[in-house]
Amino acid sequence: MAFSAQDIPNRFDFSISPKIYEYWESQGFFHSEPDPSREPFTIVIPPPNVTGALHLGHALNNTLQDVLIRYKRLKGFNTLWIPGTDHAGIATQAVVERRIFEQEKKSRHDLGREELVKRIWDWKDQYEARILGQLKRLGSSCDWDRTRFTLDETCARAVRRTFFDLFAKKWIYKGKRLVNWDTFLQTAVSDDEVFHETTDGNFWHFKYPVIDPKPGEPKYVTIATTRPETMLGDTAVAVHPDPEKALNTIEAELKEKLKEAPGKEKAGIQTQIEEIQARRESMLPQLIKLRDMALEGRKLMLPLVDREIPLVADQWAKPELGSGCVKITPAHDPNDYEVGRRQDLPMINILNPDGTMNEATGEYIGLTIPQARKMVIEDLEKLNLLDKIEDRKIELAYSDRSKTPIEPYLADQWFIKMDELAQSAMDAVKDGRVKIFPSRYANGYIDWLSEKRDWPVSRQLWWGHQIPIWSQECAYKEDHDKMVAKLESDPDIKSGKVKFQVERDEELEAAEKIGTIQGAARVTMPYSQIHVCIAEEDAALATRYEAMGFVREEDVLDTWFSSALWPHSTLGWPNKTPELEYYYPTSTLITSRDIITLWVARMVLAGINNMGEIPFREVFIHPTILDGLGERMSKSKGNGVDPLDVIEKFGADSLRFGLAYLTTETQDVRMPVQFECPHCQFLIDQTKKNRQQPRIECKKCGKPFSTQWAESAEDKALPRGAIVSERFELGRNFCNKLWNAARFTMMNLEGFEPGTVSADELQLEDRWILSRLYTVTQEVSRCYESYGYADAARATYDFAWDEFCSFYVEMLKERFQDEKQRPVAQRVITYVLDCMLRLLHPIIPFITEEIWQTLGKIAPTRGLESLTDATESIMLSTWPEIDSKWEDQSIERQFAVFEETLGSLREIRSRQNIAPKDTIEFVIRCDEPTAKLLETMSPYFLSMANAKSSGLGQKVEVPETNATLTVGSMEIFVDLKDFIDVEAEIDRNEKQLSKLQQLVVSKEKKLGNESFVSRAPADIVARERESLDQAKQELERTEAALARLRESAAK
């Protein structure tokens, strides 16, 4: 049975999208192989974390990549989009650990390393499948044959090789550093994984006794803290070395600020100055005395642990704050740590990894931080050493992963030296080898890198790339010398497969002072540590070194370490693959702004280091998706939206179109969403309260429904409330419009015969739509090349809806009725539709494919001046190349006259409240060329405005009762004898008149201004004159029309 266009439904069934996707995939359309005869265009996906599911931010990110890839594919590039996922170290381990704890009440220590890692792999398999499924539903045309995972073998080799290389360059070192310790996960987390929250807290003031105070000297020194338990690790109290000068400086600065400050702030600053002045009176003598005591080397007695600690002079102490003295806890506070380094203070770690007090705290051992805090306060109070307690808002650091408070903690960490690496990445952007769009984001990138802070890469985790270092301590010099000699003659070290390093620099010398103090005794430091790094995974080799006494480093690498290698590791590095040769450097990277430093910068430096070449030529930073309250969508906030929810309800094309439409250069995307009650369709705004709720009760009908967060079987059994937003309605409506325009076209292709069309067969509207098609194609092309997604979406939307549908299709309705005109009309509209589908395909691939294939059944051979057979799939087609000869400004101007005339006729109809079924008659007074033009368009006035022309030209018979409208130099008179509502017409004309009067006045004023006429460019002045003349003409005519109307009203 032959296919009939009459059977096309009036809705696109977007639920067939997965089938279309399967077809593409099975045909291998997404797959790319190196082909030196073609130019490659390559994108590597920002690998989503396998932590969970994707949200709209990912949908945006991947839509933008797919749009670009599909555009370039049509443009003839050999496109490769490499997909993959990220193991996301801490995030994933934390999620799985938490889940295991919830379900089995087991910690990772109960399971052991091997078992936990296995469990996480299971989780990864499950979520990776889900994520890749989501990407497919979205339409992402990734080359799935090349899917990578940052923890797979290829990536592992790349990580290993890179680490080894950096080790060989001596850019890897070990150091004791203060880290943000997550006591729940028992790992260090990076600054980026810490968030701060203001909470109500206290500020405790303690008194430390001075040992053997001399007469006139204070018996106590007062210090204050928000973390009392840390006093157990205090190793000094600091006072400023020159408190007087410091106070003077502060006062001078404040006075300077006072001069510049806006009135509102003046009072506050004045108060501060007064406080400083008061302090000089009340406290300065005491501070100077304490400073002198510090210089003398006097000591204080640290209560509770009874340890002598020095009073030191250090600029960290701020004489303008508190008591002017500050307790120093080097092992648990970043600033105190610096003081400790400067003043050569011991650093006493008081915490066990699990956050309880260790043996250094004496009788407090085993207590948790809150317990220790309480006890320390009580004990000090008993000793009468608690001075006072203040209420105060304090900012507490929390781990983003476990949501528990962070403790600053001194731990062994591996670092990467960043000087050269950071410099290379800065240079790449500064000299334009890597271009960042929008360019303002380059600043943050440069600033961050220019700090060249060393990168702490070790994580106390089990999920990740284990650091390929084996170490051993040499207690004595003899052991050390022996081992070094052995290693130097080691065959694998000689061959370069293995490198070793001795750690015995000043860092370690200093470490002697850093050694943990147990009671009063110091732990002796070994003479040296020797580290061995093995280039490749090699069990035999590892065993050999282990037999020599080396022990493998337990920590794994920061997850960004493997992410940094992504552009080349995905292409097979360190092997010299044909893919690397052909696809590297990749073309562009599309990502969000929060990881410019963490990820983008590190990829650049890693690419340069490993490949000697930048990883991508361009970086496009896309907007962030915010919720209705203007907050960033994120999993932790629970305001994320599952793209599948949107796809179910609106279709992937609508989602993609909506997202592309919003991707402008400067703005983030605000996306207010609602739940739609499946029972009564009532819309419920997503709020802070109902975020992440597995079930919601409808506010209107009271019935419960499930959401995307439903997990229990009970919740899942409820009807699902979809997430909706007007954002997606825009796309859905547009797709519907396009579908039906195509449906109309195909329904009118009966008897279609392929054939060329010669220029003289074309009607005005054909030439017009071809001219517009040419212009729009150029414009959309330009938009895609410059990441102008919103502009591309808008341009195609306007063309398809306002020009193709509202005018061209409407006009062809007439021509399709005419046997003689039909063939040309069919060929032209088919050609235009064909091109339009290709313009739209990058954004809305499913619907354009479906239409393309249907059209292929009806009109398999098509074209304008030459014919070609349409490809089976739109994906095998090419970007439309419209002949520039179709661009015709004069045709577009002529068409504009028609549009305006049509608009005027419709306006009069509407003002006069004329029923659509009633035909009106009109005459137009105009010049001959215009008359000729409008003559040919008169059938369209009838079909599109139900208005019949009864005279066009300079000499027309003006109907007695009429409504008049002036358009340019034309006057349109509509015969209203059967319809006239004189009052309405007078009303309209009066409004028009006052508008025109205002306009004329403002123009006359402008042109009367001597300096405007003499200084503005001539063409601007001429244009103003012209428009004034026109306005005056219209004014006259409107006045005349009004006079006539009043006359007839008087009758």
Add this chain to the structure above:
RNA sequence: GGGCGAUUGGCUCAGUUGGUUAGAGCACUACCUUGACAUGGUAGGGGUCACAGGUUCGAAUCCUGUAUCGCCCACCA
């Protein structure tokens, strides 16, 4: 504290190097089930472009300041 960005009709956003009467979608009003499409059509109402100065013949657009919001970085005994 430093940096970046935003502020345009009720809502969400466009607005190219300054130049006719500032646009769109949604919402709103009126009319319309017309053989592509009511997820539609036609017409309409609604904005002194955050505020104050300045530059200019001319400012939503450029400059300065203020306010509010957001993001990034640093810091916080």
